[in-house]
Amino acid sequence: MRKSVIAGNWKLNNDVKATKEFLFELRDKIKDTEVEVVVCPPFTSLSTAVELVKGTDIKVGAQNMHWETSGAYTGEVSGEMLAELGVEYVIIGHSERRQYFNETDETVNKKLIKSLKLGLIPIICVGESLEQREKGIQKDIVTKQVISAFKNVNTEDAKKVIVAYEPIWAIGTGITATSAQAEEVCGWIRETFVELYSTDVAQVIRIQYGGSVNNGNVKELMNMPNIDGALVGGASLKLDFENLVKY
Numbered sequence: 303m304r305k306s307v308i309a310g311n312w313k314l315n316n317d318v319k320a321t322k323e324f325l326f327e328l329r330d331k332i333k334d335t336e337v338e339v340v341v342c343p344p345f346t347s348l349s350t351a352v353e354l355v356k357g358t359d360i361k362v363g364a365q366n367m368h369w370e371t372s373g374a375y376t377g378e379v380s381g382e383m384l385a386e387l388g389v390e391y392v393i394i395g396h397s398e399r400r401q402y403f404n405e406t407d408e409t410v411n412k413k414l415i416k417s418l419k420l421g422l423i424p425i426i427c428v429g430e431s432l433e434q435r436e437k438g439i440q441k442d443i444v445t446k447q448v449i450s451a452f453k454n455v456n457t458e459d460a461k462k463v464i465v466a467y468e469p470i471w472a473i474g475t476g477i478t479a480t481s482a483q484a485e486e487v488c489g490w491i492r493e494t495f496v497e498l499y500s501t502d503v504a505q506v507i508r509i510q511y512g513g514s515v516n517n518g519n520v521k522e523l524m525n526m527p528n529i530d531g532a533l534v535g536g537a538s539l540k541l542d543f544e545n546l547v548k549y
């Protein structure tokens with residue numbers, strides 16, 4: 303039985319002050335939830351978040367990392383630096399990173415391998431654009447992203463990874479994929495793991511849906527057999543996130 307994981311991706315929101323105020327309230331509301339709850343603040347708020355959620359049921363993730371440990375990579379943060387802070391999860395390959403910051407399938411793969419080496423739990427984002435869906439090539443796009451991301455990842459490591467299916471057309475638009483559309487692609491992703499590894503591995507890997515998830519649609523999405531959680535943007539910035547994770 304897979305434990306669902308709901309992660310809030312704060313994106314470029316919440317400075318240290320806002321992080322303190324928000325988590326001070328949220329941490330007491332998230333207790334004994336059936337799902338794993340993760341918040342992913344910006345880098346500058348990570349240590350504050352880690353301190354504030356100590357001893358609670360909330361975990362902390364970062365929104366990106368570099369695959370190198372150190373070096374001349376201005377503006378980057380390594381996985382070691384995240385682990386040192388007590389960060390446990392890391393989002394890799396979000397479509398906004400792919401679109402605005404030249405993230406590629408190759409860099410996603412390097413980051414995935416490094417995060418696993420460090421014991422961080424990677425959340426690997428995949429998903430098609432509106433244009434690609436209109437052409438009917440979403441299965442090819444997502445399958446290719448998954449295969450590239452998992453290149454040279456061994457069976458035991460693969461089981462630890464969380465995959466987030468986020469159709470780009472549903473991110474921040476208020477347009478959610480229907481539960482049937484989301485389930486269809488998450489099912490394809492799971493089939494890909496059967497082919498890449500085995501049925502056993504495919505049954506262990508957790509697959510989230512992301513894209514305009516809110517209190518109104520979360521339950522239906524989470525009831526789908528191949529959807530094991532959500533990657534939530536806008537709705538994770540409100541204290542009502544409590545109700546979303548308790549769907």
Ligand SMILES: O=C[C@H](O)COP(=O)(O)O
Pocket residue numbers: 311396468472473474475476512513514515533534535536537
């Ligand atoms: O990482 C989260 C996703 O990009 C979804 O964002 P959203 O819930 O604001 O649509």
